[in-house]
Amino acid sequence: MRIDVVSIFPAYLDALDLSLAGRAREKGLLQIATHDLRDFTHDRHRTVDDTPYGGGAGMVMKPEPWGEALDTVATDDSVVVVPTPSGTPFRQSLAHDLSRERHLVFACGRYEGIDQRVIDHARERWRVEEVSLGDFVLNGGEVAALAVIEAVVRLVPGFMGNPASLAEESHGEDGLLEYPVYTKPATWRGHTVPDVLLSGHHGAIAAWRHEQALQRTRERRPDLLGDASETSS
Ligand SMILES: NCc1ccc(-c2ccccc2)nc1
Numbered sequence: 001m002r003i004d005v006v007s008i009f010p011a012y013l014d015a016l017d018l019s020l021a022g023r024a025r026e027k028g029l030l031q032i033a034t035h036d037l038r039d040f041t042h043d044r045h046r047t048v049d050d051t052p053y054g055g056g057a058g059m060v061m062k063p064e065p066w067g068e069a070l071d072t073v074a075t076d077d078s079v080v081v082v083p084t085p086s087g088t089p090f091r092q093s094l095a096h097d098l099s100r101e102r103h104l105v106f107a108c109g110r111y112e113g114i115d116q117r118v119i120d121h122a123r124e125r126w127r128v129e130e131v132s133l134g135d136f137v138l139n140g141g142e143v144a145a146l147a148v149i150e151a152v153v154r155l156v157p158g159f160m161g162n163p164a165s166l167a168e169e170s171h172g173e174d175g176l177l178e179y180p181v182y183t184k185p186a187t188w189r190g191h192t193v194p195d196v197l198l199s200g201h202h203g204a205i206a207a208w209r210h211e212q213a214l215q216r217t218r219e220r221r222p223d224l225l226g227d228a229s230e231t232s233s
Helices: 010-018 020-026 063-073 092-099 116-123 142-153 202-220
Strands: 002-007 031-036 078-089 103-107 127-132
Touching (some): 002 010, 002 063, 002 142, 031 063, 063 103, 078 202, 092 127, 103 142, 116 127, 127 142
Parallel strands (some): 002 031, 002 103, 078 103
């Protein structure tokens, strides 16, 4: 298996040299490489973020550097793993699934997240897994990536000294997932920003964001919506 991690803090992943992954690398079962997202910028300040369309606090990660980074690092059979608070809950079943893949690319976001079009565009080209490790928000995806990598690498066939030890293994604001975020440019690789976010109508923007958060939560975390939604309709 090969793992590539893209981050504005690649040194965060140095911990992998010390951990289980370090041993897998020695045994030749695993190649791991980290990449600095700023290496895929072209301005003097190596800018990776900008203000959110539609307003709101914080900054959003620009699409262009991510587009170039994934173009460079991912190949046809890659799985792109995006740690995010609005992802589907990361379960051991997914760890097992990913441990059988040839190539994982971790996209570690920071700030308020990555421009939604990066994810949308990636889904047109690769399998994408947006994963949450639980209902808490970190300052970025790196720590979560370390956790997911650890959960996956330890399941790689031939990695654990005693495979038998694997056999006995056991298991936002209005309480909704976050809405999709966007920043400049207004059109990127044919992907546009929802008009409402460009309208300046704050009421309509707030309503749209709430609806998006509701729709996303219904799709990914019905458990967050209380009993009504859990019964199959
Ligand atoms: N569920 C764990 C988790 C994963 C990722 C993030 C995160 C925070 C800020 C920016 C990008 C990702 N936070 C928590």
